[in-house]
Amino acid sequence: MSVLIIVESENKLLKRNAAEVASYGVAFAEKLNISCAALAFHATNANELGQYGVAKVIHVSNVSTHFDANAYANAIHGFASQNNVTHIIMGSSADAKFIAPLLAAKLNAGYAPNVIALPDELSPITVKRTAFTNKAFVHTQLLTACTVIGVGNNAFGVIENPVTCTVKEVDAENSDSNLEQVAIEKTTGKATIADADVVVSGGRGLKGPENWHLIEELAEVLDAATACSKPVSDMGWRSHDEHVGQTGKPVSTNLYIAIGISGAIQHLAGVNSSKVKVVINNDPDAPFFKAADYGVVGDAFEVVPKLTQKLKAFKALA
Amino acid sequence: MNILVCISHVPDTTSKINFIEANTVFESRDVQYVINPNDEFGLTRAIWFKEKLGAQVHIIHVGTPKSDPTLRKCLAIGADKAFRINTPALDGVSVAQELAAFVKSNPYDLIIAGRESIDYNGAMVPGMLAALLDIPFVPNCVGLDIDGTTAVAEREIDGGREKLKGSLPMVIGCQKGLVEESDLRIPNMRGIMQARQKPFEIVPPQEAIAATQDVKFEKPAEKAEVKLVPAEDLDQLIDLLHKEANVL
Numbered sequence: 021m022s023v024l025i026i027v028e029s030e031n032k033l034l035k036r037n038a039a040e041v042a043s044y045g046v047a048f049a050e051k052l053n054i055s056c057a058a059l060a061f062h063a064t065n066a067n068e069l070g071q072y073g074v075a076k077v078i079h080v081s082n083v084s085t086h087f088d089a090n091a092y093a094n095a096i097h098g099f100a101s102q103n104n105v106t107h108i109i110m111g112s113s114a115d116a117k118f119i120a121p122l123l124a125a126k127l128n129a130g131y132a133p134n135v136i137a138l139p140d141e142l143s144p145i146t147v148k149r150t151a152f153t154n155k156a157f158v159h160t161q162l163l164t165a166c167t168v169i170g171v172g173n174n175a176f177g178v179i180e181n182p183v184t185c186t187v188k189e190v191d192a193e194n195s196d197s198n199l200e201q202v203a204i205e206k207t208t209g210k211a212t213i214a215d216a217d218v219v220v221s222g223g224r225g226l227k228g229p230e231n232w233h234l235i236e237e238l239a240e241v242l243d244a245a246t247a248c249s250k251p252v253s254d255m256g257w258r259s260h261d262e263h264v265g266q267t268g269k270p271v272s273t274n275l276y277i278a279i280g281i282s283g284a285i286q287h288l289a290g291v292n293s294s295k296v297k298v299v300i301n302n303d304p305d306a307p308f309f310k311a312a313d314y315g316v317v318g319d320a321f322e323v324v325p326k327l328t329q330k331l332k333a334f335k336a337l338a
Numbered sequence: 339m340n341i342l343v344c345i346s347h348v349p350d351t352t353s354k355i356n357f358i359e360a361n362t363v364f365e366s367r368d369v370q371y372v373i374n375p376n377d378e379f380g381l382t383r384a385i386w387f388k389e390k391l392g393a394q395v396h397i398i399h400v401g402t403p404k405s406d407p408t409l410r411k412c413l414a415i416g417a418d419k420a421f422r423i424n425t426p427a428l429d430g431v432s433v434a435q436e437l438a439a440f441v442k443s444n445p446y447d448l449i450i451a452g453r454e455s456i457d458y459n460g461a462m463v464p465g466m467l468a469a470l471l472d473i474p475f476v477p478n479c480v481g482l483d484i485d486g487t488t489a490v491a492e493r494e495i496d497g498g499r500e501k502l503k504g505s506l507p508m509v510i511g512c513q514k515g516l517v518e519e520s521d522l523r524i525p526n527m528r529g530i531m532q533a534r535q536k537p538f539e540i541v542p543p544q545e546a547i548a549a550t551q552d553v554k555f556e557k558p559a560e561k562a563e564v565k566l567v568p569a570e571d572l573d574q575l576i577d578l579l580h581k582e583a584n585v586l
Binding site for chain 1: 430431458463464466469473475499548566567
């Protein structure tokens with residue numbers, strides 16, 4: 021029995037979420053008192069996982085350099101079945117959620133996504149995860165010998181635990197692809213909703229797309245991703261990929277700032293798992309105030325530029 | 339072209355979520371059930387293929403007769419035939435296995451499912467189904483074009499989009515963007531009347547075994563009262579975020 025932590029990389033470097041997934045995997049293996057290793061594709065800095073307690077990394081580089089879910093799942097499957105891996109720990113990125121079900125089916129494994137804590141029971145392994153789009157939690161038993169666990173973003177945190185880390189190059193035997201990448205478009209140099217620490221989100225209260233510079237300027241100071249409410253994306257003020265909420269993207273950041281968003285139940289569901297929520301709205305009865313940690317009742321057109329200025333000054337001092 | 343759309347039957351997005359029997363059972367009383375929104379985007383795209391390319395659109399669901407009104411609604415919107423595999427949906431693995439067994443004996447060119455259901459948010463059935471059938475899978479799908487036996491599907495990735503090309507049959511897990519909210523159809527009287535005449539087949543289950551079991555639910559802790567900061571004193575807000583919340 022052993023634990024295999026799947027970490028993601030991009031442009032030959034580990035992705036930011038690797039630290040949290042590794043921290044969870046190491047703590048999980050400790051709790052079960054079994055060994056653990058991490059598996060990375062094309063990551064030149066894979067040894068940095070030693071910072072989070074990973075002593076052994078399997079590095080695979082004879083697979084496609086761009087992400088290929090089926091090929092990567094085949095490679096992980098091959099390695100796991102030859103090395104008596106019983107528990108696979110992954111993240112919650114779009115790519116991790118692409119691989120996990122393919123892998124679980126190939127391994128005949130039970131799969132628990134959106135897990136937020138270490139198992140509360142070990143026999144059978146029982147994990148707590150979010151359900152009903154963050155309106156509730158569920159404790160799920162994994163009934164299979166082999167399991168796949170998806171760790172929710174910013175749910176467990178990073179644990180620094182430096183150890184010596186060795187990286188072993190291993191060739192994947194079977195990495196067949198069944199899809200061909202024909203194009204990829206990616207915003208560069210800008211934080212994305214999936215991996216930003218802070219998200220600044222705007223709603224109908226901003227009155228029109230021409231006022232979005234208010235959101236963007238505040239986001240820039242905070243190194244934050246920008247997002248929007250459903251009506252804003254439905255009206256075409258902002259593109260779909262910024263829509264957060266029940267039918268949009270889930271957000272689980274450390275700080276979520278909602279500006280001119282009333283807080284419909286569907287929107288709140290999407291942002292509930294963010295740690296700290298700040299609301300700026302001119303309507304003191306907006307439902308979002310009931311779900312927020314901090315609130316400012318005021319006109320966004322006055323409050324937001326002022327806040328941006330003050331944060332600039334604060335950041336300059338820090 | 340034959341398209342199969344997998345349908346989940348879920349509590350409406352406005353539902354209050356409560357549990358009964360010592361938090362082991364979801365309280366479905368007074369809850370309005372709907373077609374899972376992600377599945378509805380897929381169904382709408384399938385009906386577009388029916389109208390433009392003459393595709394046949396079938397829907398399938400794993401569940402009990404309680405879901406039948408939701409499936410009838412899919413027929414009223416424009417699906418040609420409904421199948422219900424007659425067993426409670428236990429977990430993602432067992433549902434994927436039931437669906438895979440059905441598709442192995444009833445092949446389709448394209449299988450469309452929602453990215454995830456909005457109740458358990460597993461996002462696992464479409465991918466598992468594709469893996470069990472050993473055919474390509476594209477999740478978070480926001481664009482889909484079919485040319486003969488080739489499909490080009492666009493998926494949303496963190497911070498962008500990726501276009502993937504593969505051969506049919508294929509499974510896609512779709513979301514908003516594949517069609518717009520304004521493209522969704524509300525069943526009209528004619529559709530509702532026609533739906534009553536459309537074939538609706540009950541399929542005996544394989545009795546697939548679940549790999550996971552949900553044993554207990556929990557509601558989030560009650561939120562402490564919001565701390566209001568006067569609009570004139572934003573320094574206080576920065577101070578709270580910095581020192582109390584520790585997020586700056």
